[in-house]
Amino acid sequence: AQSVTQLDSQVPVFEEAPVELRCNYSSSVSVYLFWYVQYPNQGLQLLLKYLSGSTLVKGINGFEAEFNKSQTSFHLRKPSVHISDTAEYFCAVSKSTGGGNKLTFGTGTQLKVEL
Amino acid sequence: EPEVTQTPSHQVTQMGQEVILRCVPISNHLYFYWYRQILGQKVEFLVSFYNNEISEKSEIFDDQFSVERPDGSNFTLKIRSTKLEDSAMYFCASTGDSNYGYTFGSGTRLTVV
Numbered sequence: 001a002q003s004v005t006q007l008d009s010q011v012p013v014f015e016e017a018p019v020e021l022r023c024n025y026s027s028s029v030s031v032y033l034f035w036y037v038q039y040p041n042q043g044l045q046l047l048l049k050y051l052s053g054s055t056l057v058k059g060i061n062g063f064e065a066e067f068n069k070s071q072t073s074f075h076l077r078k079p080s081v082h083i084s085d086t087a088e089y090f091c092a093v094s095k096s097t098g099g100g101n102k103l104t105f106g107t108g109t110q111l112k113v114e115l
Numbered sequence: 116e117p118e119v120t121q122t123p124s125h126q127v128t129q130m131g132q133e134v135i136l137r138c139v140p141i142s143n144h145l146y147f148y149w150y151r152q153i154l155g156q157k158v159e160f161l162v163s164f165y166n167n168e169i170s171e172k173s174e175i176f177d178d179q180f181s182v183e184r185p186d187g188s189n190f191t192l193k194i195r196s197t198k199l200e201d202s203a204m205y206f207c208a209s210t211g212d213s214n215y216g217y218t219f220g221s222g223t224r225l226t227v228v
Contacts, residue, residue, distance in 0.1 A: 032215045034215075034217075042221065043206065043219050043220060043221040043222045044158070044206065044219045046217070049215055051215055090157070090158060092158075094215070099145075099146065099165070099212060099213075100145070100146035100163055100165050100170055100171075100210065102148065102160040102163055102171060103148075103150075103158075103160065103208075103217060104160065105157050105158040105159070106157060107156070107157045108157055
């Protein structure tokens with residue numbers, strides 16, 4: 001089974017400052033990794049995903065994440081945040097082999113961007 | 116861009132009543148899923164469906180829940196006798212033959228009173 005840990009439940013940050021949201025995963029098999037964003041009262045939007053290849057993955061809205069296999073981490077970063085980035089961010093994992101594998105989500109990190 | 120459509124967006128029901136949540140997955144997708152998010156909590160897997168049968172289900176998905184693909188386009192989640200703790204946002208998702216092309220619907224907020 002896979003599991004995801006997001007240690008930070010809330011991250012406050014000032015506008016234009018950099019931010020890192022942490023994600024660690026556990027799995028005995030190879031996985032794909034994802035970050036989703038959820039704005040208030042909305043659905044889940046895919047920010048980026050790691051499938052294979054380069055460990056640095058770039059996504060939408062200026063976000064990027066780095067896959068670190070030895071540390072089983074997939075931290076999300078943005079060099080300069082905007083007020084509009086205020087949202088809940090979920091890290092998720094799925095098995096990479098077979099078909100139709102479920103996503104397992106972390107508990108989420110609330111990013112609050114302040115002026 | 117193709118979308119997963121969920122209806123209704125919000126449903127209020129009395130405890131003990133049956134509800135059916137509806138989803139129209141992307142037409143050429145093969146795998147269909149339901150997830151649940153209780154307010155303020157993480158998104159939890161309920162069930163996956165492939166080739167007209169359940170391929171995996173979580174411990175949450177007990178006998179009160181069922182899924183169906185009654186025709187070639189709709190995918191439904193039925194809760195037979197709702198409880199207060201079933202109040203949550205329910206997300207439908209679908210994928211093609213890969214494990215990474217998930218598309219989520221915008222969700223149905225179910226409120227049990």
